[in-house]
Amino acid sequence: MTVNRYALGLLFCCFYVVSYFTNKYVLSVLKFTYPTLFQGWQTFVGGLLLLVSGRLGLVEISRFPRAVVLSWLPGSLLFVGNIYAGSRALSRLPIPMFFTLHNASEVVTHVTSRLTQKEHASWTKLLSVSLLLVSAVSLPLVDPQFDPGGYFWAMIHCLCVGAYRVFQKLPKYSHLSDLEQQCINYIFSVLLLAVAAHPTGDLFGVFEFPFLQSYRFHSGCCASALLGFFLLLTAVKLKNGLPLEHCASWLFLAKILAACLSPFVFDIVVSKSALCCLLVNYAGEGLLVYSEYNVASR
Structure with missing residues (x-):
């Protein structure tokens, strides 16, 4: 059983790293900066595969009434704000910098939970959240590849991720499984992104994209959609098979691997000050995982 858990955790890490690298390749190397189409394609494929898997009995997805869909x-x-802003940010920022801003979503989650649900936190969690906030705020000031647009979209992404975590934990949605929530997200995302493709200019601008007929472009887009779906399945399987604090440890390891391997794949310039911010951020996330272990062991 332990071997199977380690194998599942390592599989999750592999899908996580390769998925981010593939998305980064399409967005930055191929410069496919049409997020409504890119994310619309990913959510369409993910939603289709999820519905087909549910029909075949490979995953368990119950039918939910329209009222539940509307309330979600x-x-x-x-x-949608998470994936759209995340796509814009990832296309402009190196992966380690993107993760640093992404991790700051824990600050949004913590503050929102304190204000709305009166949750109390241990000193270790408060310290970890403080480290995540300080590193995220300091990074733009010392980043030698500073991109104001990238950091703006990363901030929007951070706010959406943090708010989504709080929304997900509301008691009235506890009857929805992770896959059912994601199924609704996929369907809504496809519809909204399809409508937004014309106002944003992506619908017609894509025809000027130089790699449109390239096998690298088609291969990258197909791989990103499939990897995103498999990453979802492994993440849900990991969450259902392990305590949440163990899942957080695997996620932390996956981010470390992606950040450490990314300089070997993509061009990244990191100053000493920026490296300090990254290390402080990793320390903050590691301390956050440790605080969750302490809470679970009580």
Whole structure:
């Protein structure tokens, strides 16, 4: 059983790293900066595969009434903001910098939970959240590849991710499984991104994209959609098979691997000050995982 858990955790890490690298390749190397189409394609494929898997009995997805779907729409809107802003940010920022801003979403989650649900936190969690906030705020000031647009979209992404986590934990949605939530998110995302493709200019601008007929472009887009779906399945399987604090440890390891391997794949310039910010951020996330272990062991 332990061997199977380690194998599942390592599989999750592999899908996580390769998925981010593939997305980064399409967005930055191929410069496919049409997020409504890119994310629309990913959510369409993910939703289609999820529905087919449910029909075949490979995953368990129950039918939910229309009222449930309508009540979940604010969460789906946050999900769209998450993937759209995340796509814009990832296309401009190196992966380690993107993760540093992404991790700051824990600050949004913590503050929102304190204000709305009166949750109390241990000193270790407060210290970890403080480290995540300080490193995220300091990084733009010392980043030699500073991109104001990238950091702006990373901030929007951070806010949406943090708010989505709080929304997800509301008691009235506890009857929805992770796959059912994601199924609603996919369907809503495809519809919203399809409508937004014309106002954003992506619908017609894509025809000027130089790699449109390239096998590298088609291969990258197909791989990103499939990897995203398999990453979802392994993440849900990991969450259902392990305590949440163990899942957080595997996620932390996956981010470390992606950040450490990314300089070997993509061009990244990191100053000493920026490296300090990254290390402080990793320390903050590691301390956050440790605090969750302490809470679970009580």
